[in-house]
Amino acid sequence: MSQVIRKHVLPGELIAKGKYKYEKNVFNVKNLYYSTKLGLAESYHDRLRVIPLSGVYMPKVDDTIIGTVVDFGHAHWLVNINSCFIGVLVAKSVFSPRISSIDYDLESKFKIGDTLCAKINSFDRTRDPLLSVYGHGLGKIFSGTEITINPNKVARLIGKKGSMIKLLEENIDVKYTIGQNGRIILKGTPDSINKAKTVIELIENESQNSNLIDKVQLLLKNKK
C-alpha cells in the first residue's frame, strides 16, 4: 500500500518527477511537475494535487453557495457569490412555467440585499455561473448570523464525510448552513453562536495542521 505524501509548496516549486496524473494547481514541463499555488501538495499512487491555502472562490458546478442579490434585470437577478464572477439567477427557473414572462414580478421573490442559498447549475470559462434555487434547502434565507471564512478552508470545516461539522452540531446547539464560497449562516441563541464562531475561527487558523479534530475536541471540552 502506498501512502499519501504531503509537502508544503510555493508557486513554482517542484513536486515530483516521472509520470503522474494531475488535477488543478499543477503544471507539467517535460515530466517535471510544479505547483502553481501556495499550499499542500499531495501525491498518492500516480496522482498529484495541490490544496491551496488562500485565494478567492472559483465557482464549480454542483456547489452549494450563499449569495446576496445585488441587482436585477428584466428576467434575472445578479448575485454576489463572494467570487470574481457574478452569479446569474434566471427568473424562468424561479417562477412557475404557467406564468408568462411578461407577468414576472421579480421583487416579489428576491429584493436587492436578500440572502439566498443556491446551487451552481453550470459554469465554464466562457460564461458567468448560472444559479438555481430549485432543490432541498435552497432558496431565500430569512434569518441567521452570517460569517465569512476563507473559501479554501470550507472542506476542512466539513471534514471527512462530514465528521467535523457533525462534531460541532453535537456539541453546540446551532444550525449551520455552509456555502462552498466561504459564507456560513448560523442559527441559534447568541451565546451558542459566539461559541460556534470561536471554534470556526480555530479551524480556519489551524487548518493546515494535522490532528485538528483533537484540538477542536479540546476546545469544545473547555467551553462546556
Next chain:
Amino acid sequence: MNNLINKKGLRIDGRKLDEMRPVTISVGNVKNADGSSYIEFGKNKIIAAVYGPKEPVFKWMAVANTGILRCRYHMVPYSVEERKNPNPSRREQEISKVIREALTPAVVLKDYPRTCIDIFIEVLQSDGGSRCAAINAASVALADAGISMFDMVGACAAGKIDGKIGLDMSDEEDKEGEADLPIAFMPNLDKITLLQLDGKLSKNEFTEAVHMGVSGSKTLYELQKKALMSKYFEKPVGGKKV
C-alpha cells in the same frame, strides 16, 4: 567624485562587491487586501498589496479568454529627501509598466478569464533599487493572495562601480557609478523576466553582471520562501510522510 570602493575593496556602506544589503520580508500586513507584503531592502521600505482576481472596474477592460494584470507603483511625498509631488510622475508610470511586464509571465492569467488582478505598490522610503525591491514584494503578495503562478519572481540589480562589477546598487552607487542592471528572474523555470541596463558595459562585464544579478535574485527567492513559509506553516515539513 569620491571613491565608491576603498583600498580594502569595501564599498561606501562597508559591503563587499558581491554582498547584498540586509533584506527583511513580512507577509499579510494589509488586512483588507487579498494578499500583501512588506519589504525592507536596505533603506527601501515598500508595501505591496494585491486585490483580486475580481471584476474589472470597467467592463470594457475585460478580455474574453484571459485575465488582466494592473500595477501601480507610487512613491509617497515623504519617501525622498525633498517633497515629491504625489501625482504619478513619468518615472513612476514607467516603473509601473516595467513591474507589470516583469510579473505577467509568472502569473497564470488564463485561469482567470474576464477578471482583473490589481497590484498596488507604495514606496514609503526610497533608496537605490526600489523597482527590484517592489517586484520582490509584489511577487510575495501575489503568492499570499493565492493567485496561480508559474513561479515566484526574485529581483536584484547588479552594476558597475569604479570599474568593478558589484551586486545590489545603493542610491549613491546608482547615481555615481557607471552602470546599473536590474534583473528579475524566475528561479525554478530558469527564465529572466526583466532586464534593463542604464550605462555602458562591455560584453564580458555584461555577462558577469547578469550572472551576479541572477545569483542575487536566487538569494531573494530563498528569502521570499522563508517569509511565506513562516506565515503559513510554522514548522516546514518538506516531504513528511503522514
